[in-house]
Amino acid sequence: MKKVLALILVVVMVLALSVTAYAEPAPDTKVAVFWYAFSDAYLSTVRAELDADFEAAGIEYQDFDSNNNQGTQLEQVQTAVTNGFTVLVVNLVTSGSADAAQQIIEAAGDVPVVFFNRAIEGDGEEHTVLDAFENISFIGTDAPEAGHMQGKMIGDFLVENFDAVDLNGDGKISYAMFMGDAANVEAIYRTQYGVEDADAILVENGKPELEYFDASNSLKYQLDPNGAWSSAAAFDFMSVNLAGYNEGNGNMIELVIANNDDMAIGSISALQAAGYNLGDGASTKIPVFGVDATQVAKDAIADDTMTGTVKQDNVGMANAICGVVYAVAGGEAVADAVAAVAESDEIFSVAEGFANKLFVAYAPYTGAEA
């Protein structure tokens, strides 16, 4: 009990960014952080926070850009191990692939690996990696949570504003959906629940289900072909969509759901080029929903050009990573480190059935809070 208490104290202090002499990391601690892509907007905000956390904690660290290439990431990990890094923090490129994660763990050898953000176990292979190795852990979000939250937000919004959103007055809302990456479990869940949960709320309130704007597209989403969740991809799709589906033809897209804020912003740019969502009070506003609550998205919500997003907590994510790394570098077992961090704040929780999997909670964001 005493030990746990001491640990909690340590972690609280790390989180408060005031480090004292409890279980200090070994002096030769060198942390390597591998980011799947430096260009990712949300992860860049995590990176800024994490860099600051490591500096405040006095931990030597180095960032690596895997440039959306699993091969590059594996090579960087191999190189980092030969360079004597003592803790590896990995944002896996091939999200949801147990095999890719295992290759990284094997390359790491005895060096502990903290995975974060991008899943390391796909559907149906839970526990295959996290239970198989001792000195690894995962810090992320409960994959379906953001989708559920986005779907609920959309459903609630539409129940209140149904007639205003239904521009052509046909009693149905036609929507566009932008998917970030076909292979990413978060993207798959967001694409599914963003619509399903909204439908459930609509039906509950006696409204018809959402209708995908393009009846000939059986997938019911448009996918960033590079799997990069990029605003450019959403912009291109939306521009083309608006050429065929607009108020002139009476089939305007009345709702836009995007897997992340980058794609939401891209679709807003396309809408603005067509004279919508100008934020001037006079133009028609098509509700656009994203996920991540990046600064750009928050600004867009404040400017009344975007409607809602789900906050993926970058500060919480960075604090959780730094806390686990700090404890692991100080010689704690990975499971103890995870448990201690989970105790330190109510936004953290240990995933059910796991000892080494930490969740950081999502929160809906529509501009009300600071």
Next chain:
Amino acid sequence: MSYFSNKKQEYQALDARDRRRFWVDGLLNNALYILMAIFIIFTAVKNTNFVKPGSIVNMITLAAVSLPMALGIGGCIVLTGTDLSAGRVFGLAAGMSAAFLQNRAASKLIFEHLPATTGGWILVVLLMVMAAGAVIGMVNGFFVAKFSLHPFIVTLATQLITYGVILMFFQINGNGGGPISNVAAEFKSAVSGPCFRIEKWNVSIPWYVIFAVILVVVMWFIWNKTRFGKNMFAVGSNMEAAKVSGVNVFMTTVLVHTLAGALYGFAGFVEAARLGSVTAATGLNNECDAIAACVIGGVSFVGGTGNIGGIVLGVFVLRIIFVALNMLGINPNLQYIIKGAIILAACSLDMRKYLVRK
């Protein structure tokens, strides 16, 4: 020794101005090697881990990964062309290798009825993916040779077509575009497993390093000792002259691209074993590093010049830069700028040789 004494006599015969030019030209023509030597020494002094045996073996394995593609694309550059489809062909080959060599006991399979993963089947799959690469290469070569199109535009088109095929391939049997995983252990150990181990340094050399060495020897033979190789250089340096001297330009161009495609297939095969999981994005932009390695190694876009040794050197230079920049702890944002500057400088120095000659 007589070579050096001759050189010495030649040098002593020069007047002051020629002597100065001798040194300046010598320095500039070898600037890349001199700079690399300084760079390596600098990195080694800053971070001794860089020259430890584990790190050196690591650099060799990394170079072995990128060699096959560079060896293939080198031929296209000798013909004054390029190949933008290389990365996607590589991705398709990696995806096919993973799909055909999945662990038969896995729950999610791309193809349900395939033979067990024996050495024979692994070899069959290797030949299949090399053939697939060769077919795409042949298409590239055909359009370049038949319609005198620039390879840039032909391979730009085939790159898109190949990507479409990749996307469809990744949707087979309800895979829905997800990664192809669960690669058979036999396949992994045959390609990326250790060939031998040096206990003293705690390092293993994977099999694909041996494969890369074999490929280098085979390609050296093809480029230097076969009629096809000589024809390739003839077409690359002056197509009209080659045609007049009886070289079959059409056949040579098609074959160079076909051979390149087969090599990308081989590279993808290795990648599947190395990563254990392949996505539709695997291989994207991989051709950039391969082209850069060739150009750094002196395979010039001017055409008709270059050699296998240069390509090997170019691949090593890029890999050493990759490792050294990481070992020096340089900010990743800056790493791209530095890498770009090095490629630019290397190409400028390379072109200078030809400008002087003219």
